[in-house]
């Protein structure tokens with residue numbers, strides 16, 4: 293069996309608790325002869341800042357660049373609220389995305405049938421939901437320059453963030469969305485605010501142009517504010533939504549609640565295929581954060597993390613059958629009524645992070 297090398301970055305808060313379930317899964321896959329992963333671990337976020345004053349060390353960045361895939365937990369927490377902006381826990385994640393060139397962030401929102409009642413929306417609106425948000429991840433207002441606070445004198449300051457998109461950035465993310473749509477229901481909604489933003493005007497123009505190469509895919513343009521409203525009004529109208537970095541961040545948190553909990557949403561962040569090997573740099577992480585309010589109590593839902601690992605099996609290692617098996621295991625454990633607190637329902641059995649992980653792993 294080929295050795296596939298991972299870097300595990302648990303991070304802060306519940307990041308360490310959910311990553312423990314990934315380590316158990318990796319050991320189980322090896323023991324059963326299903327897959328053989330080697331891995332290093334590293335520090336990212338607040339724990340890295342505490343250890344060496346940076347949100348990620350150069351050494352761990354090297355490891356990330358060499359790994360076949362990075363598995364990331366979550367970063368941040370109130371302990372680091374006042375650390376300098378450039379070394380904030382979140383800066384570690386942003387650096388990984390930027391330096392690994394992970395421009396395509398896939399955020400699937402799937403409502404497992406057992407959880408159709410757990411959403412804050414009516415069951416009939418979310419039952420069978422399967423949408424994919426394709427978020428641009430290395431551009432836009434997250435990275436545009438200037439990005440600063442300047443002192444204007446007289447007690448006045450100005451905070452500046454810059455939304456910038458170049459044609460090539462929109463072109464490549466649009467192609468990812470159209471290609472993925474072809475493997476699904478063949479429909480793409482492109483979401484921006486061209487009514488107030490120049491970058492939105494360009495986004496609309498470039499996506500329309502790229503669409504000429506994908507005439508078989510149905511394309512609709514939708515303003516981002518309307519998109520947010522439609523996501524909670526009638527989410528099943530969507531198949532693939534392609535959008536920029538900031539809108540994608542917000543729309544995916546909203547989509548999470550359609551699945552029952554933020555603790556359910558996995559993600560894959562992918563780079564461009566290497567010209568020689570065809571391999572993509574990749575990082576897999578849950579959409580949620582470090583959940584300081586429940587950290588350290590064994591309460592976190594590990595499903596978003598384990599489902600992110602399933603995405604790694606699918607997108608980085610072509611282990612499609614094993615990915616299906618892992619996703620199937622998640623589904624059947626939910627069918628059997630096991631629930632962490634965030635998705636707890638009447639008549640179900642409340643379990644800890646580790647118990648949920650064990651039950652899923654036992655089915656593989």
Ligand code: NAD
Nearest residue numbers: 366367368369554555579580581582583585586592593634
């Ligand atoms: P959060 O996602 O950490 O938590 C929001 C709410 O969802 C909380 O009530 C939390 O308990 C709950 N929740 C999240 N994940 C859960 C899980 N797996 N199981 C059960 N409940 C879960 O967002 P926040 O509180 O706004 O942010 C906390 C910190 O996390 C901040 O420092 C933020 O910057 C950071 N953050 C990091 C990432 C990341 O590492 N990718 C993502 C989002 C936020």
Ligand code: IPM
Nearest residue numbers: 368382385386541579580581
């Ligand atoms: C996410 C998070 C990150 C983002 C933060 C932690 C930098 O919210 O991955 O959704 O804003 O992209």
Ligand code: MN
Nearest residue numbers: 541542545579
């Ligand atoms: Mn977010």
